[in-house]
Amino acid sequence: MFNKETFKKSVKDNVKTLYRRTLEEATPQQVFQAVSYAVKDVIIDDWLATQKTYEKEDPKTVYYMSMEFLMGRALGNNLLNLMAYDQVREALEELGFDLNAIEDQEPDPALGNGGLGRLAACFLDSLATLGYSAYGCGIRYRYGMFKQKIENGYQIEVPDQWLKDGYPFELRRPEYAKEVKFGGYVRVEMEPNGKMKFIQENYQSVLAIPFDMPIVGYNNHVVNTLRIWDAEAINNFQLDKFDKGEYHQAVEQENLAKTIVEVLYPNDNHYAGKELRLKQQYFFISASVQAAIEKYKKKHSDIHKFYEKVTFQLNDTHPTVAIAELMRILMDEEGLEWDEAWEVTTKTCAYTNHTIMAEALEKWPIELFSKLLPRIYQIIEEINRRFIMEIQQKYPGNQDKIKKMAIIYDGQVKMAHLAIASGYSVNGVAKLHTEILKNQELKDFYEMMPWKFNNKTNGITQRRFLLHGNQMLAAWVTDHIGNEWITDLPQISRLKVYADDEKAQQEFMNIKYQNKQRLAKYIYEHNGIEVNPRSIFDVQVKRLHEYKRQLLNILHVMYLYNQLKEHPDMDFYPRTFIFGAKAAAGYRRAKLTIKLINAVADVVNNDTSIGGKIKVVFIEDYRVSNAEMIFAAADVSEQISTASKEASGTSNMKFMLNGAVTLGTLDGANVEIVEEVGEENAFIFGLRSDEVIQYEKNGGYYPMDIFNNDQDIRKVLMQLINGTYANGDMEMFRDIYDSLLNTKSSERADTYFILKDFKPYADAHRQVEAAYRDEKRWAKMAILNTASCGKFTSDRTIQQYVDEIWHLDKVQIETEGQ
Numbered sequence: 042m043f044n045k046e047t048f049k050k051s052v053k054d055n056v057k058t059l060y061r062r063t064l065e066e067a068t069p070q071q072v073f074q075a076v077s078y079a080v081k082d083v084i085i086d087d088w089l090a091t092q093k094t095y096e097k098e099d100p101k102t103v104y105y106m107s108m109e110f111l112m113g114r115a116l117g118n119n120l121l122n123l124m125a126y127d128q129v130r131e132a133l134e135e136l137g138f139d140l141n142a143i144e145d146q147e148p149d150p151a152l153g154n155g156g157l158g159r160l161a162a163c164f165l166d167s168l169a170t171l172g173y174s175a176y177g178c179g180i181r182y183r184y185g186m187f188k189q190k191i192e193n194g195y196q197i198e199v200p201d202q203w204l205k206d207g208y209p210f211e212l213r214r215p216e217y218a219k220e221v222k223f224g225g226y227v228r229v230e231m232e233p234n235g236k237m238k239f240i241q242e243n244y245q246s247v248l249a250i251p252f253d254m255p256i257v258g259y260n261n262h263v264v265n266t267l268r269i270w271d272a273e274a275i276n277n278f279q280l281d282k283f284d285k286g287e288y289h290q291a292v293e294q295e296n297l298a299k300t301i302v303e304v305l306y307p308n309d310n311h312y313a314g315k316e317l318r319l320k321q322q323y324f325f326i327s328a329s330v331q332a333a334i335e336k337y338k339k340k341h342s343d344i345h346k347f348y349e350k351v352t353f354q355l356n357d358t359h360p361t362v363a364i365a366e367l368m369r370i371l372m373d374e375e376g377l378e379w380d381e382a383w384e385v386t387t388k389t390c391a392y393t394n395h396t397i398m399a400e401a402l403e404k405w406p407i408e409l410f411s412k413l414l415p416r417i418y419q420i421i422e423e424i425n426r427r428f429i430m431e432i433q434q435k436y437p438g439n440q441d442k443i444k445k446m447a448i449i450y451d452g453q454v455k456m457a458h459l460a461i462a463s464g465y466s467v468n469g470v471a472k473l474h475t476e477i478l479k480n481q482e483l484k485d486f487y488e489m490m491p492w493k494f495n496n497k498t499n500g501i502t503q504r505r506f507l508l509h510g511n512q513m514l515a516a517w518v519t520d521h522i523g524n525e526w527i528t529d530l531p532q533i534s535r536l537k538v539y540a541d542d543e544k545a546q547q548e549f550m551n552i553k554y555q556n557k558q559r560l561a562k563y564i565y566e567h568n569g570i571e572v573n574p575r576s577i578f579d580v581q582v583k584r585l586h587e588y589k590r591q592l593l594n595i596l597h598v599m600y601l602y603n604q605l606k607e608h609p610d611m612d613f614y615p616r617t618f619i620f621g622a623k624a625a626a627g628y629r630r631a632k633l634t635i636k637l638i639n640a641v642a643d644v645v646n647n648d649t650s651i652g653g654k655i656k657v658v659f660i661e662d663y664r665v666s667n668a669e670m671i672f673a674a675a676d677v678s679e680q681i682s683t684a685s686k687e688a689s690g691t692s693n694m695k696f697m698l699n700g701a702v703t704l705g706t707l708d709g710a711n712v713e714i715v716e717e718v719g720e721e722n723a724f725i726f727g728l729r730s731d732e733v734i735q736y737e738k739n740g741g742y743y744p745m746d747i748f749n750n751d752q753d754i755r756k757v758l759m760q761l762i763n764g765t766y767a768n769g770d771m772e773m774f775r776d777i778y779d780s781l782l783n784t785k786s787s788e789r790a791d792t793y794f795i796l797k798d799f800k801p802y803a804d805a806h807r808q809v810e811a812a813y814r815d816e817k818r819w820a821k822m823a824i825l826n827t828a829s830c831g832k833f834t835s836d837r838t839i840q841q842y843v844d845e846i847w848h849l850d851k852v853q854i855e856t857e858g859q
């Protein structure tokens with residue numbers, strides 16, 4: 042139980058033992074560390090109690106396997122979930138510190154790129170809060186997502202040394218280390234009983250060392266574990282090698298260990314096809330699967346029933362080697378026959394698809410794959426052989442089906458096919474996305490195995506994105522409807538009765554205003570740009586990708602600016618366009634788009650003739666910690682992906698929760714957001730997904746016609762190549778211009794239908810402006826957005842995974858004094 046005086050003493054003691062300093066002498070970072078260790082002390086008892094309870098009650102456990110966990114800062118969130126936030130704030134005040142400032146000392150553990158990694162983090166929060174036994178399994182990258190600096194308008198990537206001061210919320214657990222083997226060859230031996238034995242030889246190996254992070258449930262004493270693996274060289278092996286004079290190989294193993302967990306690939310919705318990436322995948326999967334089996338065997342003797350107590354959720358294709366690794370261990374180490382191992386595996390593994398973008402679907406060249414993972418490759422070959430037989434049985438003589446569905450085809454191992462053929466569940470992440478999977482992308486698989494397919498619309502945790510990120514609004518909500526929304530978000534619909542209440546409207550908009558002031562201050566401090574908190578804060582924050590169409594947004598800003606220059610007296614409600622986005626380091630056009638945004642910002646923000654009516658801000662280094670503040674301050678949520686391309690989107694939900702109104706296409710979860718809040722409380726525009734798909738299939742879209750016939754659009758595009766935003770340099774943005782009209786390369790012009798959707802988008806913006814001028818109408822819309830977001834809690838998503846896929850048992854933690 043939390044005790045303020047003990048806590049204060051613990052903070053002081055920690056500073057002393059960690060740094061040989063008094064609290065007065067400690068640096069802010071040292072105070073953060075001391076406070077965090079004191080908080081960890083509080084967590085530890087619940088962590089132990091939770092694990093004891095799990096041991097006793099033996100509930101079924103989900104292992105959420107993911108290359109990415111975008112956790113964000115832990116200190117504030119842990120305090121809230123422990124119900125100790127206010128007391129700790131007071132305790133620190135008494136010691137002369139400000140909790141917010143101390144929270145700001147924490148690095149964001151940015152072990153993820155974007156939505157996929159953040160979803161995994163929200164899921165862990167919900168699993169703990171709902172009281173389900175769960176592990177997150179991932180990689181402890183030494184360098185997380187790069188830090189973004191903007192220099193001269195360009196993105197510069199700087200290493201993210203999140204571990205440099207030590208991370209207080211992790212626990213190294215060498216006693217659970219596992220060996221992971223790469224390369225070599227497979228030798229087959231006949232055993233006396235006639236069974237074949239497969240032995241990997243002449244391999245290199247590394248030691249996987251787990252680091253555990255506590256995942257604190259909200260007010261329920263549950264503490265689950267995120268287990269991320271670090272790599273170390275295997276020392277005694279190394280000595281062996283030296284004895285034999287195999288110095289070279291020993292050094293290689295040392296290097297392998299060093300490089301394997303070095304960096305997170307900074308790609309979102311795109312795979313790089315790099316050997317090191319496959320090594321990372323097998324590394325954390327092999328260690329995690331070994332650990333899961335070891336844990337199961339502590340309590341159970343019959344490995345055939347593994348799936349009754351354990352399920353693996355594969356977060357996209359990145360962890361799909363788990364299927365073959367589980368087969369390998371069951372057969373080669375546990376002695377099961379193929380059919381027995383297959384039954385266990387197919388009842389254990391489930392797969393989530395997070396994208397239909399072709400460039401994100403992992404395929405590995407056979408050569409690379411079989412060399413790195415010879416035994417795993419053999420097993421996948423056999424899975425493939427049997428799967429093809431099944432296809433032939435179902436569709437006799439149909440070669441086309443084999444071509445489209447085989448796991449190994451054309452020299453490549455297709456990871457999504459492996460996951461679908463071998464898993465017991467395949468889910469999409471929003472209604473529309475799942476329908477597109479069933480009817481387009483994975484049509485053949487759906488026809489063959491319809492029972493595997495299901496939808497799980499994504500969600501977000503309200504505990505981070507409202508309770509922590511927007512404390513003023515959270516308090517206001519609680520004042521009006523009580524605090525049940527914290528663990529039961531649909532309760533928030535009780536706010537609907539206040540949508541027309543003038544006092545409530547004023548209070549709600551006043552909180553929004555204060556949050557806008559907070560963000561304005563941040564912008565001033567970080568960008569040196571003054572923005573008017575009375576202007577409309579129109580925000581697009583997410584990874585930079587062509588399909589997300591930040592380009593549409595900035596082209597529209599250029600158009601508005603042209604309008605304002607041409608008609609200086611036009612009625613124009615001041616607007617602040619806020620962007621935040623990292624681009625993959627190798628994604629040239631995305632990086633050029635960042636430059637364009639900053640170039641437009643430079644011109645527009647410094648043009649005194651428009652009286653500050655348009656401001657453009659690019660927030661550097663968009664990440665979870667500043668995201669929390671940005672959502673709280675947004676009026677308009679830009680969700681403008683080309684319909685059909687955004688599997689779900691989850692920032693759309695975070696904005697909605699904070700009372701921002703969606704301006705978007707009918708894509709991903711926007712569809713369901715509109716269903717919940719009503720079309721009159723969102724601004725929807727543009728091509729529908731089926732229209733996009735039709736154009737993609739049949740052609741018939743000619744952006745050049747639009748360019749030729751629409752003066753406004755032509756003017757904006759010409760400004761890309763006449764130096765308007767590039768100090769006269771006509772080449773700087775030519776690639777973007779070409780991509781829209783492309784007559785040159787083989788790439789289809791305007792792949793993402795930007796020109797097609799441009800005018801409908803501009804229209805939607807006019808409607809936003811009109812709605813915002815009507816203060817009451819806007820306040821009502823904003824309140825209704827917050828009040829209608831109940832469906833989008835990750836608690837609901839997780840409950841559906843539990844009920845329809847995992848079938849976990851709920852656990853109550855017994856703590857002392859309860």
Ligand code: NBG
Nearest residue numbers: 156157395396470687688689690
């Ligand atoms: C992303 C989608 C988002 C979705 C998240 C979480 C990948 C591969 N997919 O639309 O682009 O919200 O996954 O499901 O990163």
